[in-house]
Amino acid sequence: MDHHQDDTKSYSQSEEDLLELRRGPWTVDEDFTLINYIAHHGEGRWNSLARSAGLKRTGKSCRLRWLNYLRPDVRRGNITLEEQLLILELHSRWGNRWSKIAQHLPGRTDNEIKNYWRTRVQKHAKQLKCDVNSKQFKDTMRYLWMPRLVERIQAAAAAAPNLDVAVALPRPENSSAAASSESFGTPASDLTDCYNNQDCYAANNNQFSYGDQLSLSSPSGYFNQGLDFGGQWAMDGGDASDSLWSVDDVWFLQQQFNTNA
DNA sequence: AAACATCGCAACCGCAACCTA
DNA sequence: ATAGGTTGCGGTTGCGATGTT
Known part of the structure; x- marks a missing residue:
């Protein structure tokens, strides 16, 4: 596991409000931004990734979206x-x-x-x-x-x-x-x-x-x-x-x- | 056709483990 | 040793889709 924290920072609720962090379903644009960013920079360091990619999401949300949905090897649909x-x-x-x-x-x-x-x-x-x-x-x-x-x-x-x-x-x-x-x-x-x-x-x-x-x-x-x-x-x-x-x-x-x- | 109920799933939340300065 | 931060896990929720009355 590659843990980094050189450029990481968690947000309090008030800071989240200030930064207008988005919640709820991801848009196509957000998906595209995340995929594009990871394609160029790789995954991990999710909090800094979220900010660097310009996504108004928590790192946690980015990680979840990537792992559960956007990852190219993720299999979706009918369970065999x-x-x-x-x-x-x-x-x-x-x-x-x-x-x-x-x-x-x-x-x-x-x-x-x-x-x-x-x-x-x-x-x-x-x-x-x-x-x-x-x-x-x-x-x-x-x-x-x-x-x-x-x-x-x-x-x-x-x-x-x-x-x-x-x-x-x-x-x-x-x-x-x-x-x-x-x-x-x-x-x-x-x-x-x-x-x-x-x-x-x-x-x-x-x-x-x-x-x-x-x-x-x-x-x-x-x-x-x-x-x-x-x-x-x-x-x-x-x-x-x-x-x-x-x-x-x-x-x-x-x-x-x-x-x- | 509309109101209501149920289902399925994506996303969120809290917590614990882990990392590192 | 420890404080502050990240990651990962399991439980839960919210909501659109679908079914039923």
Whole structure:
């Protein structure tokens, strides 16, 4: 991390008012100014950058705009099935460590992942009338939602065998390559390196299956018979999460509840 | 058509960790 | 050692878009 403070200064609220610092949505002109300045001078030293570039914004605002929106390698839009699976897996492991999770989804920002979790996952918890942190909901995610995602990814791969469909799964935490972009879009021939995580999944020749723990206990095989996904789970990357839920989830939750009661 | 409700996301805020003079 | 500043993180909010009544 390159910290500099030779030309930095923070502003009090009154100073901000005096300088008429802008807040709220960025304009096209502001975006252009920021992109142009960073192209010539690089990023970092955000407070001085904001002033040097002539932007009436806080350094913090500039940094956020750049990292979450303007950066050329930022990926925006539909979260793919593979990304959803990865988010669920990593969140089950690390909780709300959005930045850490984002490191494993190249181009995705912590903000986007956080928003995905809040708008999609928590919404489903609400619909199922259970707490997102409850054991029941976590079990439902692990034994229903995630297996379904895997199956849908498999199906998508089978439907479009010419496309390389790779599920990027996390390596053990101490892996030095954990955050590298190589874990996405990896050619099928080079997949095995992504699947050596014993507590997670196993894969051979582009086939996915849960590890022992999950494959032995997952009830998804029962549920998935006759499930209708409405043909909307190809590679369109649409709101794939919504169709993962059905009356079976309620049934599963009830079983969980009865078991734990 | 209009009023109201809900959703999704960009941006903000407070705080803690970190850096350096 | 520490004070003053920056950066990064997670939680929260505001608002336009969209859906519903």
